[in-house]
Amino acid sequence: xxxxxxxxxxFAVEFIRRMRNHSDIIQIPSxxxxxxxxxxxxxxxxxxxxxTPNDFIEISAVxxxxxxxxxxxxxxxxxxxxxxxxxxxSSYFDDNGNDNVNDTLNENGIKSELEQLQDLIDExxxxxxxxxxxxxQLEKFIEELNEKRNEEPFKSALHFFNDDSELYKEEISSFNxxxxxxxxxxxxxxxxxxxTDLKAxxxxxxxxxxxxxxxxTWEKITSKALENQNITRDLDKLMNVGNLEDLIRTIxxxxxxxxxxxxxxxxxxxxxxxxxxxxxxxxxAAKSFGDIPNFDLEELINxxxxxxxxxxxxxxxxx
Numbered sequence: 001x002x003x004x005x006x007x008x009x010x011f012a013v014e015f016i017r018r019m020r021n022h023s024d025i026i027q028i029p030s031x032x033x034x035x036x037x038x039x040x041x042x043x044x045x046x047x048x049x050x051x052t053p054n055d056f057i058e059i060s061a062v063x064x065x066x067x068x069x070x071x072x073x074x075x076x077x078x079x080x081x082x083x084x085x086x087x088x089x090s091s092y093f094d095d096n097g098n099d100n101v102n103d104t105l106n107e108n109g110i111k112s113e114l115e116q117l118q119d120l121i122d123e124x125x126x127x128x129x130x131x132x133x134x135x136x137q138l139e140k141f142i143e144e145l146n147e148k149r150n151e152e153p154f155k156s157a158l159h160f161f162n163d164d165s166e167l168y169k170e171e172i173s174s175f176n177x178x179x180x181x182x183x184x185x186x187x188x189x190x191x192x193x194x195x196t197d198l199k200a201x202x203x204x205x206x207x208x209x210x211x212x213x214x215x216x217t218w219e220k221i222t223s224k225a226l227e228n229q230n231i232t233r234d235l236d237k238l239m240n241v242g243n244l245e246d247l248i249r250t251i252x253x254x255x256x257x258x259x260x261x262x263x264x265x266x267x268x269x270x271x272x273x274x275x276x277x278x279x280x281x282x283x284x285a286a287k288s289f290g291d292i293p294n295f296d297l298e299e300l301i302n303x304x305x306x307x308x309x310x311x312x313x314x315x316x317x318x319x
Contacts, residue, residue, distance in 0.1 A: 003045065005053045006080055008038035009118045015060055018075045019068065026067040035110050036063050038117050039165075046168045047139055053080045137173040145178070156203035157182035159196065160189075179204065190214050195222065195256035202226035217243075218250040225259035239271060247272070 012034045019029045040059045045051045060076035061069045142164060148154050154175065160182045161167065172178050186193070186201050190213045193201070198219065201210055207227040211220050221234045238247050251272075255265045 012037040156200035
């Protein structure tokens, strides 16, 4: 192959297959190792700009259990250099015809992740060239980032990245580029933001953008609260409209994002008493909050009898 001495994904699958079926194995390798090996190989490629057989052998060893590491080095070497095997006949009898690696991958949901990684490897192989100066810039930036990773606004910016590999993929080599990409990703998530996203957005000074672009009441109100705006009118309007689902979602977001004091959350939950009119609404509130809010039992049952069949109401009461 052009970049890798062996296809990392194929190597990992073959490596685990041989390890599992070897007579000297002490601890059966985890199926997750199939994914970690090519991931580490690709990461090392991005860091160094090249990959050697020694990298494959070293990564195979360090991802293995300590008692398996010597065996891992030997098996990795045999896969990479099959012509140097001392005993060719033994290779025909090691696995006893059993090959359950693919079944294990499917059971653990790893195969699809491995296929995505293979796409990345194919893309690397297709280009067959890499600007090492860019890699050096990226490496230098990662080192600087590691020193400020837990500082704002960088901590919040990193919230919108799954891991550092995405920084390499986007060729982010400066703090300004990191912040801009984070803003871009938050903007793309508007209308499907979670409380943690909103909190990170506040740290990135994006509250106004969220309030202008979002169509979700809970996102707008939570964003305002995180900006220390007075949200009393917004909450009153929401109460008067009578949209219980939006109200429940708003209270949940305000609570999980720590946008308002806990005593206000308690007050809002108490006000739900006048909003809950039937068992369906009570169930929705209890599911969101994790407990049963106050409600008027007699009114709730009467309304539920009008809205649902008797059987449905009894089922709710039983549960």
